[in-house]
Amino acid sequence: MNRYERFVDQWLPIIWKAVLETFQMVGISLLFAVVIGIALGILVVLTRPGQALANKFVYQIINLIINIVRSVPFIILLFFILPFTKAIVDTTIGVRGAIVPLVVYTAPYIARLIESALLEVDAGVVEAYTAMGVKTRKIIWNVILREARPSIILGLTIATVSLIGATAMAGMVGAGGLGDLAYRFGYLRYEVDVMYATVFLLIVIVQIIQSFGNRLAAKLKKD
Amino acid sequence: MIKLEHVTKKFEVNKKTITAVNDVNIDVKKGEIHGVIGYSGAGKSTLIRCVNLLEKPTEGDIYINNQKITDLSPNNLRTVRTKIGMIFQGFNLLKTATVYDNIALPLKLLGFDKKEVKKRVEKYLKIVNLEDKANNYPAQLSGGQKQRVAIARALSQEPEVLLSDEATSALDPETTESILDLLLKINKEFGITILLITHEMNVIQKVCDYVYVLESGQIVEQGSTIDLFTSPQQPTTKKFLSTISQRNLSNSLIEQLNVTGSVTRLTFVGESTGKPALAEVSKLFNVTPNILTANIIELKNGVVGNIVIHLNGNSQDVNKALQYLEEQGVHTEQLRGEN
Numbered sequence: 001m002n003r004y005e006r007f008v009d010q011w012l013p014i015i016w017k018a019v020l021e022t023f024q025m026v027g028i029s030l031l032f033a034v035v036i037g038i039a040l041g042i043l044v045v046l047t048r049p050g051q052a053l054a055n056k057f058v059y060q061i062i063n064l065i066i067n068i069v070r071s072v073p074f075i076i077l078l079f080f081i082l083p084f085t086k087a088i089v090d091t092t093i094g095v096r097g098a099i100v101p102l103v104v105y106t107a108p109y110i111a112r113l114i115e116s117a118l119l120e121v122d123a124g125v126v127e128a129y130t131a132m133g134v135k136t137r138k139i140i141w142n143v144i145l146r147e148a149r150p151s152i153i154l155g156l157t158i159a160t161v162s163l164i165g166a167t168a169m170a171g172m173v174g175a176g177g178l179g180d181l182a183y184r185f186g187y188l189r190y191e192v193d194v195m196y197a198t199v200f201l202l203i204v205i206v207q208i209i210q211s212f213g214n215r216l217a218a219k220l221k222k223d
Numbered sequence: 224m225i226k227l228e229h230v231t232k233k234f235e236v237n238k239k240t241i242t243a244v245n246d247v248n249i250d251v252k253k254g255e256i257h258g259v260i261g262y263s264g265a266g267k268s269t270l271i272r273c274v275n276l277l278e279k280p281t282e283g284d285i286y287i288n289n290q291k292i293t294d295l296s297p298n299n300l301r302t303v304r305t306k307i308g309m310i311f312q313g314f315n316l317l318k319t320a321t322v323y324d325n326i327a328l329p330l331k332l333l334g335f336d337k338k339e340v341k342k343r344v345e346k347y348l349k350i351v352n353l354e355d356k357a358n359n360y361p362a363q364l365s366g367g368q369k370q371r372v373a374i375a376r377a378l379s380q381e382p383e384v385l386l387s388d389e390a391t392s393a394l395d396p397e398t399t400e401s402i403l404d405l406l407l408k409i410n411k412e413f414g415i416t417i418l419l420i421t422h423e424m425n426v427i428q429k430v431c432d433y434v435y436v437l438e439s440g441q442i443v444e445q446g447s448t449i450d451l452f453t454s455p456q457q458p459t460t461k462k463f464l465s466t467i468s469q470r471n472l473s474n475s476l477i478e479q480l481n482v483t484g485s486v487t488r489l490t491f492v493g494e495s496t497g498k499p500a501l502a503e504v505s506k507l508f509n510v511t512p513n514i515l516t517a518n519i520i521e522l523k524n525g526v527v528g529n530i531v532i533h534l535n536g537n538s539q540d541v542n543k544a545l546q547y548l549e550e551q552g553v554h555t556e557q558l559r560g561e562n
C-alpha cells in the first residue's frame with residue numbers, strides 16, 4: 001500500500017462523516033435563516049419611512065436587533081447565547097446545539113442582503129402596478145421579490161459561504177464537521193494530510209456553491 | 224371623464240412647504256385628449272400622479288367618470304384604478320419577464336382567468352404591433368418597443384382613461400411620432416380619454432385637443448390647441464411655441480436685413496390659411512410685402528400658418544393693408560414698429 005491508499009483507507013470514512021455533518025449543519029441552519037432572514041428583510045423594507053407599511057418604531061427596532069447581532073463575532077455569539085440555545089433545543093452541544101447560534105448569526109446577515117436586493121428594485125415598476133390597482137401583498141410577492149430574485153440568489157450564495165465558515169467554528173461545541181476535523185486532527189494532532197484534505201474539500205465546496213449561485217442569478221437576470 | 228377641482232398638492236421638506244400643484248382645474252370630456260405642458264419642475268408629474276391618487280392631493284377633488292375618487296376606501300380605489308391606464312417616461316416594465324408576461328402578469332394578479340389573459344395579451348400585442356416580440360425580454364427591445372409594451376399593458380385592462388407621464392420624452396423624434404400615432408389610434412378606436420403631460424410642444428401639436436400651460440404648479444394659460452397656437456398670451460406659452468416654429472425675428476436679425484418700416488407677423492388659421500390674402504393686399508393697396516420667414520404648423524384639429532413680413536409702403540397704406548388682413552381673419556402682430 002502506498003501513502004495515498006493508506007490515507008484513503010484510514011481517513012475517508014472520517015472525512016466523509018465530517019462532510020455530511022457540515023452539509024447537515026449548513027442545510028438546516030440555512031433553511032431557518034433564510035425563512036427568518038427573508039421575513040425580516042421584507043419587514044425592514046416595508047416599514048421604512050415612505051413605504052407601504054411605514055412604521056418608524058418597528059423599523060428602528062428591527063434595525064437595532066440586526067445591527068447588534070451583526071456586530072458580534074460568531075465565536076463569541078456561540079457562547080453568549082448558550083442559555084437561549086438551551087431554552088430552544090434543550091441542549092448546547094452537537095449539531096442541534098450548533099444550529100441555533102448558526103441561525104441567529106446568519107438570519108440578520110440574510111435580512112440585510114435581502115433588504116439591499118429589494119431596495120434595488122425599480123420604484124417605478126412598483127408604482128406602475130399600484131396604478132393598475134394590484135394589491136400591495138401581490139405586488140410584494142409577484143413584482144418586488146420577482147425582480148429582486150437575481151440579487152437575492154447572489155446574496156444567499158454569499159450567506160451560504162459565510163455560513164460554511166461559521167460551521168467550522170461550531171466544532172467548538174462538538175458539532176463536528178470539516179472545520180472541527182481540521183482543527184482536531186490537523187492542528188491539535190498535527191496530521192498535516194488531514195488538514196490539507198479538509199481545506200481542499202472546503203475550497204471545492206465553496207467553489208461549487210459560488211458558481212452555482214452565479215449561474216442561477218445570471219439565468220434569472222435578463223438584462 | 225377626468226375632472227380635477229381645485230387640486231393642490233403640498234410637500235413638507237425640511238420644515239419648508241413646497242406647493243408643487245396649486246389650485247388646478249382640469250376637465251377632460253369623454254374621448255378627448257388634453258395635454259399639460261410645462262418646464263422641468265413645474266409640477267407636471269405631481270399633477271398627473273394626483274389623478275390616480277398615487278399622490279394624495281392636499282386639497283381638492285378628483286372625479287373619474289363622474290365618480291368622486293378622492294374619498295374612496297382603499298379597496299374601492301383599487302377597483303377604480305383598474306379602469307385608469309398609465310404610461311411612464313421610464314416604461315416601468317419587469318426586467319425579468321418576457322413581453323408576454325409583462326402584459327399577462329397584471330391581468331393574472333387582477334384575477335382574470337387564463338383564457339381571458341391569453342386572449343387579451345394576444346389582442347393588444349397585435350394592436351401595438353409587437354406579436355413577434357412576445358418572447359423577448361425588455362432588455363432586447365428598443366425604447367419605442369418598450370413603450371409599446373407598456374401601452375399594451377395599460378390597454379389590456381381596457382381602461383376608460385389613459386394617463387401619460389412624458390411617455391415620449393425618452394424617445395427620438397421618429398419613435399415619438401410612432402408612439403403618438405399609436406395614442407391617436409387607441410383614442411379613436413377605443414374612445415379612450417387621454418390626459419398627458421409633456422415638455423415638448425410637438426406632442427401637444429400632434430395629439431391634443433386642449434392644452435394647459437403649467438408654471439410653478441399653476442395653470443397660467445389654457446385653451447383649445449388651435450387658439451393657443453394662434454394667439455398665445457403668456458410668455459411661457461410663447462416660448463414653448465417658439466420651440467417648434469420661428470415666430471419672431473431677433474432685433475439684430477432685423478437690423479441686418481436692413482429693412483425700414485414695420486415688421487409684422489401674420490397668423491393664418493382655419494379658413495384664412497386657404498386664402499391668398501397677401502397677394503390681394505399688394506393688389507388693393509400701394510404696398511409690397513416682403514416675406515422674411517414663414518412656416519405652417521399642422522395641428523390635430525387644423526392648421527396654423529405664420530408669416531413674418533416686412534410691408535413696404537407709406538404708413539397709411541400699411542395700416543390699411545393690415546386692417547384689411549384682420550378683416551380677412553388673419554391675426555396680425557407688430558414685431559417692430561416704424562422707426
Ligand SMILES: Nc1ncnc2c1ncn2[C@@H]1O[C@H](COP(=O)(O)OP(=O)(O)OP(=O)(O)O)[C@@H](O)[C@H]1O
Pocket residue numbers: 234235236241242243261262263264265266267268269270422
Ligand atoms: N415626493 C416629493 N417630496 C418633496 N418634493 C417633491 C416630491 N415630488 C415632487 N416634489 C417637488 O415638486 C416640484 C414639482 O416636481 P415634479 O416632479 O412634479 O415636476 P415635473 O414638472 O414633473 O418636472 P420634470 O419635467 O423634471 O419631470 C419640484 O419642486 C419637486 O422638487
Ligand SMILES: [Mg+2]
Pocket residue numbers: 267268269389
Ligand atoms: Mg416629471
